[in-house]
Amino acid sequence: EVQLVETGGGLVQPGKSLKLTCATSGFTFSTAWMHWVRQSPEKRLEWIARIKDKSNNYATDYVESVKGRFTISRDDSKSSVYLQMNSLKEEDTATYYCTAGSLYWGQGVMVTVSS
Amino acid sequence: DIQMTQSPSFLSASVGDRVTINCKASQNINRYLNWYQQKLGEAPKLLIYNANSLQTGIPSRFSGSGSGTDFTLTISSLQPEDVATYFCLQHNSWPRTFGGGTKLELK
Numbered sequence: 001e002v003q004l005v006e007t008g009g010g011l012v013q014p015g016k017s018l019k020l021t022c023a024t025s026g027f028t029f030s031t032a033w034m035h036w037v038r039q040s041p042e043k044r045l046e047w048i049a050r051i052k053d054k055s056n057n058y059a060t061d062y063v064e065s066v067k068g069r070f071t072i073s074r075d076d077s078k079s080s081v082y083l084q085m086n087s088l089k090e091e092d093t094a095t096y097y098c099t100a101g102s103l104y105w106g107q108g109v110m111v112t113v114s115s
Numbered sequence: 116d117i118q119m120t121q122s123p124s125f126l127s128a129s130v131g132d133r134v135t136i137n138c139k140a141s142q143n144i145n146r147y148l149n150w151y152q153q154k155l156g157e158a159p160k161l162l163i164y165n166a167n168s169l170q171t172g173i174p175s176r177f178s179g180s181g182s183g184t185d186f187t188l189t190i191s192s193l194q195p196e197d198v199a200t201y202f203c204l205q206h207n208s209w210p211r212t213f214g215g216g217t218k219l220e221l222k
Binding site: 041043044045046047048050061062063094102103105106107108 | 116149157159160161162164170188200202206209210211212213215216
């Protein structure tokens with residue numbers, strides 16, 4: 001059974017940092033392109049980051065709204081993908097999902113940025 | 116970025132109705148268009164990939180069509196369990212972008 005489980009969310013003040021973890025099982029993680037997608041409280045979906053596999057040199061891409069603040073990384077030995085979020089803003093408040101190749105999704109984790 | 120315009124935003128239909136949802140891309144995305152279903156409190160679920168390919172396990176009443184800039188999701192006979200919000204997603208180019216969603220309710 002495929003599982004993706006996100007952890008690390010919570011309430012954080014503007015300007016602070018948070019790191020999300022997505023632990024996976026049930027599929028060949030090492031060859032999967034992994035992504036983070038977020039959904040705002042208004043239910044708007046935004047595809048924010050992706051990391052390719054080793055054969056593609058673990059190349060990363062970011063949407064403009066998070067470029068320079070967020071970093072996606074992966075550990076193939078742990079079948080996990082991470083999202084380091086720095087300089088958080090109130091508009092980063094959302095449910096964050098990790099997804100493998102657009103098909104498999106985690107249940108999501110909430111991040112609230114507020115003073 | 117490619118803009119995805121989805122219509123309608125809200126849709127009310129009866130059990131057994133044929134339902135269509137449209138998505139229009141701001142530029143040619145070939146057939147790189149997915150459709151997702153999201154029920155309350157759940158993650159999006161892939162229904163259709165590459166415009167017209169039915170994902171494994173999805174009922175055959177769901178179908179997709181289109182290419183280039185205009186795409187359609189069709190539910191041939193609406194069932195109560197289809198109440199959800201539907202999103203289109205283009206994956207032709209980065210960043211991937213979603214439509215604004217269509218909330219489908221039972222009449």
